[in-house]
Amino acid sequence: MSQPPRLFFTRACFPEIANYLRSAFEVTENPADRILSRAELAARLDEYDAVFAMPSDQFDAELLQQSKRLRMLGLMAVGFNNVDLAAANARRIMVSNTPDVLTETTADFGFALLLAAARHVTRAEHWLRAGKWQRWAYDGFLGMDVHHSTLGIIGMGRIGQALARRAAGFSMRVVYCNRRRLAPQVEQACGASYLSQAELLAQADHLILTVPYEAQTRHLIGAAELAQMKPGAVLVNLARGGVVDDAALAQALQSGHLGAAGLDVFENEPALHPALLELENVVLTPHIASASNATRRAMAKRAADNLLAMAQGRPLDWVNPWE
Numbered sequence: 001m002s003q004p005p006r007l008f009f010t011r012a013c014f015p016e017i018a019n020y021l022r023s024a025f026e027v028t029e030n031p032a033d034r035i036l037s038r039a040e041l042a043a044r045l046d047e048y049d050a051v052f053a054m055p056s057d058q059f060d061a062e063l064l065q066q067s068k069r070l071r072m073l074g075l076m077a078v079g080f081n082n083v084d085l086a087a088a089n090a091r092r093i094m095v096s097n098t099p100d101v102l103t104e105t106t107a108d109f110g111f112a113l114l115l116a117a118a119r120h121v122t123r124a125e126h127w128l129r130a131g132k133w134q135r136w137a138y139d140g141f142l143g144m145d146v147h148h149s150t151l152g153i154i155g156m157g158r159i160g161q162a163l164a165r166r167a168a169g170f171s172m173r174v175v176y177c178n179r180r181r182l183a184p185q186v187e188q189a190c191g192a193s194y195l196s197q198a199e200l201l202a203q204a205d206h207l208i209l210t211v212p213y214e215a216q217t218r219h220l221i222g223a224a225e226l227a228q229m230k231p232g233a234v235l236v237n238l239a240r241g242g243v244v245d246d247a248a249l250a251q252a253l254q255s256g257h258l259g260a261a262g263l264d265v266f267e268n269e270p271a272l273h274p275a276l277l278e279l280e281n282v283v284l285t286p287h288i289a290s291a292s293n294a295t296r297r298a299m300a301k302r303a304a305d306n307l308l309a310m311a312q313g314r315p316l317d318w319v320n321p322w323e
């Protein structure tokens with residue numbers, strides 16, 4: 001009998017997922033959850049056929065070009081900017097992601113960040129916990145309304161559309177921009193109108209970013225774009241660090257031009273731009289938009305199902321198809 005393909009986990013994961021994969025692979029886990037160094041990762045790509053990977057792992061072109069054995073790369077994430085797809089294609093390494101299963105949970109979190117930032121939820125809580133609350137005050141923590149405001153969404157894929165559907169419950173006007181304009185019936189279903197980015201920035205009271213990170217979207221929102229936003233506007237980044245120039249954002253928050261921001265992703269995460277940590281008008285979370293118990297389990301299961309399908313020749317969510 002031929003040996004099963006060998007698979008390793010770059011990080012710890014739900015234990016049932018490794019067991020599930022044992023039906024088709026010889027599995028090596030990383031229960032210590034230690035982040036592998038680049039050299040350790042490179043060595044494993046010579047020894048294993050398959051990898052179960054996370055957004056924190058970087059598969060750059062050189063690493064993939066030099067890999068001697070890797071054929072299957074299953075990401076537990078919808079975003080795949082951490083993999084050089086051209087190099088993966090050249091080496092015929094199949095790469096999969098986990099779309100759909102996290103859409104609604106991530107959109108929920110977009111509203112959590114928007115509401116928390118616009119209404120100073122975390123800042124007020126820190127103040128309360130610090131024992132500073134003496135009496136109710138007419139002007140305590142005055143925030144920006146979310147209801148009946150204009151929501152701008154840049155990146156109108158699955159998550160953007162799920163945000164737009166939620167916005168209807170807050171009686172918001174929704175405007176969006178996207179690489180491609182949506183079909184009229186889709187626009188109608190999510191109650192969103194298409195604008196150019198410049199028009200959107202000028203009109204949005206609140207801006208949520210859900211674009212994929214790639215060369216063209218690096219610093220999509222920098223100093224010039226922040227200056228185009230309405231005074232007092234709120235910015236939420238659910239996309240990837242690097243889509244926003246964090247230094248420019250910190251300045252816009254510091255100057256008071258922006259009212260607040262809610263950020264789940266950062267340019268050099270897990271390191272943060274130090275200026276962001278000093279600011280009170282920003283809500284900071286550690287890349288947890290998809291982190292409901294049910295959704296993270298569904299993502300892990302989908303990543304595993306992709307790897308099992310790859311072992312049969314073709315993943316379910318193939319991000320670099322060459323046939």
Ligand code: GLV
Binds near residue numbers: 078080290
């Ligand atoms: C997380 O950021 C993901 O891409 O799923």
